[in-house]
Amino acid sequence: MKIREILKERRTVSFEFFPPREADGVPTVVEVVKDLQRFAPDFVSVTYGAGGGTRAFTEEITMRLKSETRLEVMAHLTCVAQTRSEVHGVLERLQAAGIENVIALRGDRPAGDDSGGPGADEFAHATDLITHIQDNFDFGIAGACYPEGHTESESLETDIGYARMKQELGADFLITQLFYDNDYFFDFQERAAAAGITVPVIPGVLPILSTPQIRRFTSLCGATIPAELDEKLERYADDNRAVREIGIEHATRQAEELWAHGVPGIHFYVLNRRYSVSHILSNLDIGGHTAE
Numbered sequence: 001m002k003i004r005e006i007l008k009e010r011r012t013v014s015f016e017f018f019p020p021r022e023a024d025g026v027p028t029v030v031e032v033v034k035d036l037q038r039f040a041p042d043f044v045s046v047t048y049g050a051g052g053g054t055r056a057f058t059e060e061i062t063m064r065l066k067s068e069t070r071l072e073v074m075a076h077l078t079c080v081a082q083t084r085s086e087v088h089g090v091l092e093r094l095q096a097a098g099i100e101n102v103i104a105l106r107g108d109r110p111a112g113d114d115s116g117g118p119g120a121d122e123f124a125h126a127t128d129l130i131t132h133i134q135d136n137f138d139f140g141i142a143g144a145c146y147p148e149g150h151t152e153s154e155s156l157e158t159d160i161g162y163a164r165m166k167q168e169l170g171a172d173f174l175i176t177q178l179f180y181d182n183d184y185f186f187d188f189q190e191r192a193a194a195a196g197i198t199v200p201v202i203p204g205v206l207p208i209l210s211t212p213q214i215r216r217f218t219s220l221c222g223a224t225i226p227a228e229l230d231e232k233l234e235r236y237a238d239d240n241r242a243v244r245e246i247g248i249e250h251a252t253r254q255a256e257e258l259w260a261h262g263v264p265g266i267h268f269y270v271l272n273r274r275y276s277v278s279h280i281l282s283n284l285d286i287g288g289h290t291a292e
């Protein structure tokens, strides 16, 4: 089923996973996803390594989830550092496996890639990939958007203009980059509506697992850690268990407020760990997603 149809029926809870580095990690990821089925996610997704290396595992996990579970699965697909025909080939295989939903992304050039930009045979932006998918396939399409602005964008206005372009070219809905202060999301919602974005915008929530990890993630994607949260993370920087609990508490409050605000869904960046998301969903009371 296309996720756009699900979004017409109800507000969604979804989980995002990533592929392991080695083939022998595939069964563990599949097992974690299957275990989290008890929270009745409306869809799950598996990230795609723009740097290569793990792409085959993304396809394998996506296809296994499709054939071994009743979950609706969305494949991530980045287009950077691949030829158009390679990307086309991935889409053909996904289609043949019965996958109905794709999130179309540009991705980031792998470290050490000094090619200086997209080659003539590459899709330069997610917008080009969306057009290609629309012209050649019948997938439901999602795109990424950035409440605090994408790190390369000239301004918040130009960035939101490209988010709107994704909608115009065929994206059915958008999922946001992680953020830790809901006001960035609420502000983005207002700016998006003013810019003519009418498709559902689903906030992405990443429960913090460790201080160094979240510092690395936020510095890469340009998200702000609010001062009060940052102080706590610093205080417990050497205690991952304590930080995980801080992360659960913060994500629970974020999700509660977002849900109360009427968001069309919440997309949890699960990072392949069941503990935090299980506790967050057990803390929350959001339509049918609290496991027995």
Ligand SMILES: Cc1cc2nc3c(=O)[nH]c(=O)nc-3n(C[C@H](O)[C@H](O)[C@H](O)COP(=O)(O)OP(=O)(O)OC[C@H]3O[C@@H](n4cnc5c(N)ncnc54)[C@H](O)[C@@H]3O)c2cc1C
Binding pocket: 046, 047, 048, 049, 050, 051, 076, 077, 078, 103, 104, 105, 106, 107, 108, 124, 125, 126, 127, 128, 143, 144, 145, 150, 151, 152, 153, 154, 158, 159, 162, 175, 176, 177, 178, 204
């Ligand atoms: C929900 C979500 C899922 C993600 N999943 C993955 C994943 O699976 N694998 C992975 O490697 N990365 C993933 N990422 C990270 C993403 O690849 C990076 O943020 C990347 O830097 C931008 O990807 P994009 O699709 O937003 O690119 P684009 O939409 O192409 O945007 C990149 C930059 O170019 C600008 N821009 C956009 N369109 C145009 C245009 N037509 N012309 C000129 N400028 C333009 C934008 O303002 C922005 O500054 C994900 C991010 C999110 C939010």
